[in-house]
Amino acid sequence: MAPVTKFIDDGGKGTGPLVTVTGAAELSDTLKWLGPRITNRLARRSMRRAARPIRDIARAKAPRNTGRLRKAIKVVSMKKSVKGDAQFLGKNDIGAKVVVRETAKALAGSSRAKGGIDRMVVARWVELGQKNRPGYPKQPFLGPAVEAGKSAVIQVWKHEMKKAVHEEASKAQRKAPKVDKGSTVRRVSAASVSRALSVSG
Numbered sequence: 693m694a695p696v697t698k699f700i701d702d703g704g705k706g707t708g709p710l711v712t713v714t715g716a717a718e719l720s721d722t723l724k725w726l727g728p729r730i731t732n733r734l735a736r737r738s739m740r741r742a743a744r745p746i747r748d749i750a751r752a753k754a755p756r757n758t759g760r761l762r763k764a765i766k767v768v769s770m771k772k773s774v775k776g777d778a779q780f781l782g783k784n785d786i787g788a789k790v791v792v793r794e795t796a797k798a799l800a801g802s803s804r805a806k807g808g809i810d811r812m813v814v815a816r817w818v819e820l821g822q823k824n825r826p827g828y829p830k831q832p833f834l835g836p837a838v839e840a841g842k843s844a845v846i847q848v849w850k851h852e853m854k855k856a857v858h859e860e861a862s863k864a865q866r867k868a869p870k871v872d873k874g875s876t877v878r879r880v881s882a883a884s885v886s887r888a889l890s891v892s893g
Contacts (some may be wrong), residue, residue: 708816710792712787713787726857736769740768743845
């Protein structure tokens with residue numbers, strides 16, 4: 693389930709360049725006691741947090757100018773119900789993505805409403821360049837962020853998953869305080885969690 697980080701130069705449907713961070717929703721048999729609902733919830737939350745290093749690096753690399761492009765770089769969850777996301781998710785995958793997306797307030801205040809340009813469009817120009825405007829060279833920020841941050845993605849994901857699973861194990865112990873030493877909860881909340889998440893980048 694270790695996350696796979698990819699740069700997509702154009703997600704289609706006008707999405708512009710983006711970064712996907714995806715992985716299989718199932719963990720090893722060791723963690724099946726959590727149940728699919730809790731496992732998936734923890735995995736989605738951990739995946740969003742794991743994508744943050746890419747977001748932060750992309751913000752640092754993006755041209756400063758007005759600062760609107762940097763502010764528009766965000767992490768959001770991926771959903772199979774969203775057509776644009778479904779193409780990047782396998783049958784058992786969950787994921788997050790780093791996208792350039794302005795808030796409705798920002799758009800209303802200074803972009804489309806006044807005939808201006810959405811930062812999503814600007815992101816495409818900055819990342820990929822403009823063939824018909826050679827005087828404006830490309831300044832990639834998402835692609836380089838993937839190369840610089842993909843190892844951090846895996847480390848953050850492992851940390852977040854371990855922390856989340858330990859929290860769930862502690863909750864289970866509090867609900868059942870008389871659990872025997874050899875119980876599933878006690879075994880899972882220790883070294884088995886680390887073994888379940890010990891996957892290579």
